[in-house]
Amino acid sequence: MSFALETAAHPENLRRVAIDPVSRVEGHGKVTILLDDKNKVHQVRLHIVEFRGFEKFIQGRPYWEVPVMVQRLCGICPVSHHLAASKALDAIVGAHHLTPTAEKMRRLMHYGQILQSHALHFFHLCSPDLLFGFDSDVSKRNIVGIAEKHP
């Protein structure tokens, strides 16, 4: 189901509010909101601002290097990118049927990462919203505030 993105007809005379950068999340993003003078929202965008060009510069590299390179796409989900690349290499080297051990190993790695990234996101980044509330005092709304209040 696809629909035209709500795009403001005349963005130039709308008021711009930006959440720049989006914090307490892993990754680079910026949210811009355009409102009219009655605070009605006409357009909201989440801008992914980081462009690095991995798609291009992994070309020309030895294929067994790529899984290790693409880990650096993301610091919290390197395993996913590594395994995605490994999956691509399976096709290249003709390893169409994974040995049971290999499959279990990959699943285990995925679970391990999910555990680590969820725990990290939940406790380090997201918990201040849940424990202190979305509109709580900015200076406290972080892991340090949590550490002081709930050691």
Added chain:
Amino acid sequence: MEAATKPKLRVATTSLAGCFGCHMSFLDIDERLFDLVKLVEFDRSPLTDIKHCGPCDIGIIEGGLCNAENVHVLREFRANCKTLIAIGACAVNGGLPAQRNHLSLASILEEVYHAQHGLVDGFIPNDPELPLPLDKVHPIHEVVKVDYFIPGCPPSGDAIWKVLTDLLAGREPELGHGLIHYD
């Protein structure tokens, strides 16, 4: 850790063209985080909601410079932080993203936005909200003066801890075998 007699040092961190791996590794110092927070308080950081870096004692920069936004943020940090630390291969020597430097930016943008299979009449994004990429990726010491470096991709939690505690105690940071890694 001696008791916090001195006023807390103000620390700001950011990730420029990084992948946040160094910040995650920073959080790997685990329970020592509680010792650290006795000595420091955080200013702008992906871990807090402070959006702009005020006057700080230490600025920790992860990630190299891929686009104009990175330069703005880096300059803001340099202007406000007494001491600047480059953490991770990207900040120290350009890291993985710098592997695009031998290619022309045009060929990269063409490949990603035009030539990719499955992309119907793709076009290179020109929304003014998006920062423009630099023609080459630079480590941060090539744009501002950097005081200390923690190499690694990512540097281990212990390596980060060692450098931070060395600095907090006023010593020249030393890593030595086992802690110093570039990969």
Added chain:
Amino acid sequence: MSQNNNQPASFELDGKTIPFQAGQTIIQAAMAAGVYIPHLCFNPEFKPHGSCKLCTVKANGRQTASCTQQAQAGMVVESDTKELNDERRALLQMLFVEGNHFCPSCEKSGNCQLQATAYEMDMMSPHFDHFFPDRPVDASHAEYLLDFNRCILCSLCVRASRDVDGKNVFALSGRGIKTHLIVNARSGHLADTDFSGADKAAQVCPVGVILKKRVGFAVPIGERSFDQQPISATPHPMKQEG
């Protein structure tokens, strides 16, 4: 120090007495006595080259490459001093900015002598502005890959291929900062030379230029040769990993 005739001749290195046989260079004698002097283009199996200058020491007050300087009785040699180590660190920084050294995605990492020597010298940053050169990768050979991005022009492969394999597969061309490694084929491809994996030249590259294909990253982090002990501890990394 008077030399009575039955005692072998010796010189002093950082306060230690180092015996040596006639014709040995300072680094050969030091290595035999288990004393580490940083080096990259020196390999005990080959004629000394003297180009990387990492092994520079101060002998009787004059700085000279210890891989080409003959040991002399009664010589006073300084090696592990702050000034020399600072200069060695600067040379390493030069090598790191001259080529493209992306350790995170390099299969030689952990077995790379450039990296291990930089660790030994506490090189925390490349310091200089990077050149980010455009260098080729030659994957033409069936079993071996050449990634010139990491070449530090130490000529070990040139010497091995000439003096041991007798094939002259490698040579240096160009001049100054444009000096680069070439292979002995009109096409410029390794596949068109008589290079083989069994050549000595296939095992001597101290960095990640000459690599056996499809075995990269086989040894896990933590078990690679320089993970276990620093380069200054290993007598000389005889068995070449990877």
Added chain:
Amino acid sequence: MTSESAKKSPMTILKNIHAEYLEPILQHHRHSVNNLLQILREAQEHYGYIHADAIDHLSVALSVPRAKIEGVAGFYSFIYLQPRGEYRVLFSDNITDRMLGNQGLLTSLCSQLWVEPGKISEDGLVSIATTSCTGLCDQGPAMLVNNIAVNRLTQERINAIAELIRERVPLAAWPADFFAIEDNIRRKDILLSTELTPGAALSAALQRSIEATLHEIKTSKLRGRGGAGFSTGMKWELCRNAPGDHYVVCNADEGEPGTFKDRVLLNSYADKVFEGMTVCARVIGARKGFLYLRGEYRYLFDHLQAVLSRRRQQNLLGQGILGCADFDFDIDIHLGAGAYVCGEESALIESLEGKRGTPRNRPPFPVTNGYLDQPTVVNNVETFAAASLIALNGGDWYAAIGTSVSSGTKLLSVSGDCAHPGIYEYPFGTSVAQVLADCGASDTQAVQISGASGVCVAAQEFGRCIGFEDLPTAGAFMVFDHSRDMFEVARNFVHFFAHESCGFCTPCRVGTSLLSNMMDKFSHGHGSPYDFAEIENLNGLLQSMSHCGLGHSACNPVLDTIAKFRPAYDQRMVHQGYVPAFDLDRALSQARQMTGRDDTGAHLERDHESK
């Protein structure tokens, strides 16, 4: 033609084109790999560049790996592995050429011939680029066309040359005065004025015992004129006492910017030079000698060969010289191919052996292990010329001239801001001020003594004297008046060193490029005290770690001009804190172009200081 010529596939026909001109060259050079550089140079004079087929042919004919041939060819600036056009134009780019306006003339010729600097024209007719000092500073700006020197470039001459190239007029048919290189001798002293009938010094030497001739050289206290100033007598004696086949090598590489005295000695006093070499051969017992002539002096080659053959007829060279049965000695001329580092004696010997010109590990020195690892004397052109007079008139006569430490006279090649550039011969001990007065210099700000690797002398030091005890020099004497920017002088020299570094050792290979980048950073207005400290650190490293003199002296021009012309740097130090070396806004230009954006977000402030 080879036996398989029966089956003439297109490939073998192609290969024969190269065999045709290569075979006579190989015969002439006795198929010896030691002459590889001469073979490559002559092959290129036929074909315009070294074709891959030619390399294959030479590889078989000399039974050497083609990688070695490619390695040697790739080292020398004047040997090309790719086509560079029928007319290969190289503008001499020493600071003196720039002061005479070579940049404007280069741009003019490029536009007239529709070619970009450093590139080849579409039709493969011409390429235009720059090259290091060609030794014509007294009659610049100068250029080389297919290695033949053209002097006194003016807009008219450039227009004429553009026409000649467009019309494909062969060089031989160009107006003769384009190639009329003058000596410009302004002041003669004993070396240039003392008459020497060919053979006189030799017969004088033959009347004495060999030891007596050596004694004369030693008592004359003659020291090397190439710049290092090693005692000539001692050098000859060390070589004489070393076992093996002895060789005499005359170093006529003269690559030091601003130096052209050897050009004049070889042009008009070649007999004295060769006679000096022959005397040396007598003393050290050598049967073979080489003149290593820089590639830029190709135009002198035929004249020098003629002098050699005349001397052979006069029985001053070849078998049984002057009737002495046991005295055979002959001289070969080897031409360089654009590599300043080959002025260093061990690099020169590597080049003589047909190899890449990288200096050797020393010790051992050439006097015991030189050409083909045999005892070899390498002396400068002027040193041999002086030695011939000493053999004739004895050492005491020579020692009485000049100073106690620096005996005899020194030829200075004066150029730059002076009325009478040219050759001035003075006894050692003459002051800089004296030379400035004689050459008609006025409002002089500085003098660069002994070229890029020498010393920059400021006005208050003009009382200092030429001599090993104060201002040692190989002969260069470049004058700068107050209109000149001493920072740009140093920057020109630093680029020269980066271009000429042989690339063997890390500190110089990388250090000279880092130094050039730092000077460019200042030049582009990005300089700050941080960069100053960087330059000084780099100098310490280059001086203590470099493999040879080139690396040791690469920083001299910068340090001298910093010490004596600080304002030229301060005016460029527009920043107090560190700023990047590159222009950040220009770094976004590609992205602006690709996205068609020019909004404020698409730009970055040029320079932003960081404390």
